[in-house]
Amino acid sequence: MVATRQSMSIGFVHTRGTLDHYVAVLRQKPEMANTIDILDISLLDLTKPLPILKVKSLLAFAANITTLSIDITGISSRQARLLIKDIKLDSLIAFSTSTLPHDAAALFFVNHPRIVSLSIGICTEHSGSCDLLHVPRLQLLEEIRGPAACSVNIVSSQTRTIAVSHGTANECIALFAGLRDTNAVVFTLDIPFVHKDVYILIQGLQALPTVSALRLREAETMNSTSYKWLHNQLWNTAFRRMHNLKQFELRTSTALIANPGAMEEERWLIGSWKTQLQANGRKVEDQYGNGILFELKPPVPVKNRGEKSCYFS
Ligand SMILES: [Zn+2]
Numbered sequence: 001m002v003a004t005r006q007s008m009s010i011g012f013v014h015t016r017g018t019l020d021h022y023v024a025v026l027r028q029k030p031e032m033a034n035t036i037d038i039l040d041i042s043l044l045d046l047t048k049p050l051p052i053l054k055v056k057s058l059l060a061f062a063a064n065i066t067t068l069s070i071d072i073t074g075i076s077s078r079q080a081r082l083l084i085k086d087i088k089l090d091s092l093i094a095f096s097t098s099t100l101p102h103d104a105a106a107l108f109f110v111n112h113p114r115i116v117s118l119s120i121g122i123c124t125e126h127s128g129s130c131d132l133l134h135v136p137r138l139q140l141l142e143e144i145r146g147p148a149a150c151s152v153n154i155v156s157s158q159t160r161t162i163a164v165s166h167g168t169a170n171e172c173i174a175l176f177a178g179l180r181d182t183n184a185v186v187f188t189l190d191i192p193f194v195h196k197d198v199y200i201l202i203q204g205l206q207a208l209p210t211v212s213a214l215r216l217r218e219a220e221t222m223n224s225t226s227y228k229w230l231h232n233q234l235w236n237t238a239f240r241r242m243h244n245l246k247q248f249e250l251r252t253s254t255a256l257i258a259n260p261g262a263m264e265e266e267r268w269l270i271g272s273w274k275t276q277l278q279a280n281g282r283k284v285e286d287q288y289g290n291g292i293l294f295e296l297k298p299p300v301p302v303k304n305r306g307e308k309s310c311y312f313s
Contacts, residue, residue: 143159215251
């Protein structure tokens, strides 16, 4: 029932049958729950009715877990609130869910202020007033993955790593401002972008001068090939101002240059960015000590574009 790795025990509950088995065994031998450190509940595409109360009793048994991942497809806000009501996991430091509505997550966080690592799913609150905007900050939170707009009031002065799953440029910039207000020293940032807003985002990043690793991730595929990354001083200005930037990753399906496939042109462009990073005094060598500062995948033909990445590291 429980997979054990050295001193770490992981409980996997991925089917209704496994859930039934867990609860039945723990009712017989509740002390077995103390051996579980990590609980991974992933009940996807179950037929209705959902076994909410059974999951709740499992959580009540597993009161000593440090890590909880919970995903139940189709769970409603009412069911989610019922599920987490009165659940208090005193040792919990890592929590992940992609299906729990944010109003229920907000209630859960009130009882779990010691969460260090957090991942939340998309927001289903469309009135512009997500409940996560009204919970006390998670004061120990070091890393978060979630929508920018819903994360603003959760991040803390301890937050070092942020992966924005969804968010407009303005929502990201509001999040950056929130981080600045908490005096968070953010090192790693992973944010989505749409092309029309990318420079707004880059300028907004100046609010976070401590970032040393930045990933910009294209949030939507461009239908046009007209966008080019070439000849843009804003990149160079941004790199100059991001004094601690050591790693930069750009993930885009758009051609970097006007003539996709012109390797030299592409190398020149990336070389100019590299120069800016070097100008900041950063000298980072590759594992062979050759000082190679970027890797570039072969250019993808326009007619069959895929995702392209380039790295400074
Ligand atoms: Zn939300």
